[in-house]
Amino acid sequence: MLPESKLEEIYVKLHRIIPFSNVEGQGNRCSIFLQGCNINCLYCHNPETIPADDEHAKVVSLAYILNEIKKSMPFIRGITVSGGEPTLHYKKLVPLFIEVRKLGLTCYLDSNGFFDFEKIKELIEVTDKFLFDIKGVGRGLEHLCFDLKNVKGEESKNEVEKPSYMSQNIENLGKLLPLGKIEEVRLVHIKGFYDAYKTVDAIACVVKDYPEVLFKLIRVHGKGARDEAFITSKMPSVQEHEALAEYAKGIGLQHIVVIN
Numbered sequence: 001m002l003p004e005s006k007l008e009e010i011y012v013k014l015h016r017i018i019p020f021s022n023v024e025g026q027g028n029r030c031s032i033f034l035q036g037c038n039i040n041c042l043y044c045h046n047p048e049t050i051p052a053d054d055e056h057a058k059v060v061s062l063a064y065i066l067n068e069i070k071k072s073m074p075f076i077r078g079i080t081v082s083g084g085e086p087t088l089h090y091k092k093l094v095p096l097f098i099e100v101r102k103l104g105l106t107c108y109l110d111s112n113g114f115f116d117f118e119k120i121k122e123l124i125e126v127t128d129k130f131l132f133d134i135k136g137v138g139r140g141l142e143h144l145c146f147d148l149k150n151v152k153g154e155e156s157k158n159e160v161e162k163p164s165y166m167s168q169n170i171e172n173l174g175k176l177l178p179l180g181k182i183e184e185v186r187l188v189h190i191k192g193f194y195d196a197y198k199t200v201d202a203i204a205c206v207v208k209d210y211p212e213v214l215f216k217l218i219r220v221h222g223k224g225a226r227d228e229a230f231i232t233s234k235m236p237s238v239q240e241h242e243a244l245a246e247y248a249k250g251i252g253l254q255h256i257v258v259i260n
């Protein structure tokens with residue numbers, strides 16, 4: 001375990017901190033957005049957090065972040081580290097989470113689920129809960145999430161190299177559930193890239209034995225996306241979205257929140 005003074009010597013690229021948020025897991029939480037993501041969702045609403053660097057990101061020490069968290073006490077239950085993809089910073093987050101837990105606060109990660117489980121095991125141990133994205137199943141994900149050169153976030157015209165770890169997020173979900181580390185699973189419902197029903201089947205297959213886990217089904221919208229008109233053209237109708245939610249309930253996903 002690292003003494004707090006060591007946190008002065010570890011630096012991370014911070015996008016921003018929101019002192020209080022009630023949409024990032026249970027209760028009021030301090031939300032910390034780190035810079036950099038390992039995938040490139042076309043519908044991303046924080047696209048400025050995707051590159052490893054951004055003019056608005058600042059390099060800060062973990063001691064600085066801990067101090068900012070302390071300013072939000074006693075009004076928060078914990079912190080949620082988001083991104084970008086927070087697990088990219090897995091080594092640095094371990095000592096931060098250890099210190100935050102000493103304050104009696106819980107530590108959540110808001111993750112896209114694409115990480116090497118074994119590599120980040122130490123971080124998983126000190127994480128209370130994950131807010132966990134499932135991006136879909138099948139080859140359409142190559143264009144939806146893995147065209148890393150597509151900085152404009154437009155519909156990809158070129159063939160994207162198929163990453164070998166495309167089903168990694170479902171596999172990681174299956175490993176985290178028995179550890180009691182999942183608070184909610186989220187799926188952004190978008191047309192044209194993956195089979196939504198097959199994806200819900202895959203989620204139900206691993207989640208239905210954990211009724212305490214929330215399934216959040218979110219209808220995509222274009223606001224904030226790099227190519228708003230394109231994403232808007234891929235929005236399912238409210239009826240299509242509700243029908244998918246009904247299907248999810250029918251196959252055992254009872255604890256469900258539908259966002260239209």
Ligand code: SF4
Pocket residue numbers: 037038039040041043044045046047049050083084085112
């Ligand atoms: S996982 Fe997707 S939506 Fe989340 S920050 Fe990365 S690119 Fe954006």
